[in-house]
Amino acid sequence: MATRRRLGGVDPFGQSFVPSPAAAAALAARAGAHYKWSSAPARAAVSRSPLPAAAARRHPRASSPVTTGTPDLVDFNWDALGFQLIPTDFMYLMRCSSDGVFTKGELVPYGPIELNPAAAVLNYGQGLLEGLRAHRKEDGSILLFRPHENALRMRIGADRLCMPAPSVEQFVEAVKLTVLANKRWVPPTGKGSLYIRPQLIGSGAILGVAPAPQYTFIVFVCPVGHYFKDGLSPISLLTEEEYHRAAPGGTGDIKTIGNYASVVSAQRRAKEKGHSDVLYLDSVHNKFVEEVSSCNIFMVKDNVISTPLLTGTILPGITRKSVIGIAQSLGFQSAILQ
Template identity: 45%
Template sequence: MEDKTIRLQLSETKKEKPNSDQLIFGRAFTDHMFVMDYSDPLGWHNASIVPYQPLMIDPSSMIFHYGQSVFEGLKAFRTEDGDVQLFRPEKNLERLNRSSDRLCIPPIDEEFGLKAIKQLVAMDKDWVPDADGTSLYIRPFIISTEPYLGVAPSRNYKFIVILSPVGAYYKEGINPVKIAVENKYVRAVKGGTGEAKTGGNYAASLKAQEDVAKGGFAQVLWLDGVEQKYIEEVGSMNVFFKINGEVVTPKLNGSILAGITRDSVIELLKHWNIPVSERRISMDELYQAHQEGLLEEAFGSGTAAVISPIAQLSWEGKDMVINGGKTGEVSQKVYDTITGIQYGKLEDPFNWIEKVEAKSAVKQ
């Protein structure tokens, strides 16, 4: 993309900000958004920060018919001294481009994408809440916009970034949850779109989640789509198990999303000299470990919750209560460390933090 400038159009009316103790995930949105267009032969162009507003899109736009879209999710955090900072944002942009490649969407310039996100967050810095556990959720996404009903990659796209202040995921401490092992529906298969962050993956997962919720379960544990025996993800999170002192997580195999929190957990465990491995793990192995008293902890990892401890797994009529239904020591330590780094309460030996400078809002 030749033009690296970001045009600014300030909102003439400011929205009323919700109270920090009344934030609901993904319901309130800030004053501005970032928009950039793609077309042949111009490439990515017309980068702008504009007032948050509805999109004008042709009903025949290909996004509505063939689902060619990708998205990301990351957060901005306010520190005790008032600074605003991001957590490993370059990884989100790298993954966005990997997802785009799978969906035949042209890549964005990752350095420019990060510049746009930082400038947008800086402009709406006052929207970053300061109550414990709150943050500003950042949603970059790309949609296909060519008005055409033929099945082919679109020739037009929009890259958009919107912001939403969100409350603490755990208001009263980490809450271990009950999970049902899914044995009917399939999340993804190798060669499909499981390793891409695309909307269709999430739409396909809703039915299973809806079904298990009727039984009082928070989410499903997904198994592989071929043999239905190897563990892949829990809900929309990566999953970890502590078995006889070693932490195990499913190896990336082409159908599992490469989580940024997942990668951070693995780096932390290695830093602490806690044995950790990425490999295939079956439900049979997990159940055997539980029967022998060796399944010590289980937790999901992702942007929204950071860590979500698993209190119980239900599989083929058998209930596996883990660590007495309580949060494990490693789970708690990982959660406390990552959130401590995110909010600037702990040192960052990994260079994971990217500061957002307020002055970037006026740069041209």
């Protein structure tokens, strides 16, 4: 008889976790006799019984005792990990009406969601996204990189687009639960990271241009390697003089979904010429450096690190903010270009 493992208990972040019934059923169906979700309270301990030999062959680490922070990893060639979509196990959904009150969120099996053709996000682009990562340490524990900053940035963007937004606490909790539910997809140390994509969309149906009557907050995750194919090697940027990413008074300083479709044409043209990405100039004078399609930019000369001033057309990057703080602590001078 196959040994069964009782899942639940305390996650690497110190939070208790119990999946939704749908998520539990999906995991049970996928794992067969090797796993089952306990209906006991979330504080229940995790069984340390090893998996059967057949399962151990499929998962190299499966024969080791299961301990908090060191879950079995999915059977995957981590050395070949790039930056493309790899479906994982679960995603997080939380819904809200126009009154701004969110329902209790839940983990569900990863997959398509149902949207009305008249949804505001499909017709008018009323939607925001975020991006952050989870990293695995040598001891198996998992770290998130400044998720509170992403939560605050989403709230600022939601205010600009007349959308209710999750509280910082709701956002961070959703991210943590989603990472925990997919922790077997967090790459080993040095092999990559788990990319986390929170989204807030106007999912309610509406005909005219107006705020949607309902909203959906989604979090899904995906293991990734480096964003650029050459990893941490230097990249080549093409200065774009025809197209602009943002204009004064627009939405360049929030992470709205509409900001990204517009860069695809210039980005494709740059890649056809052998460059990795596009460096955008300001839309007024067409000569001042602003940012790249997917990130902020810094210039380093001697002991001075410079970056463009945030004037409403540049996304206030969390990495940007972190680099400025770290550079100052290391004795570099930080210059904000006017």
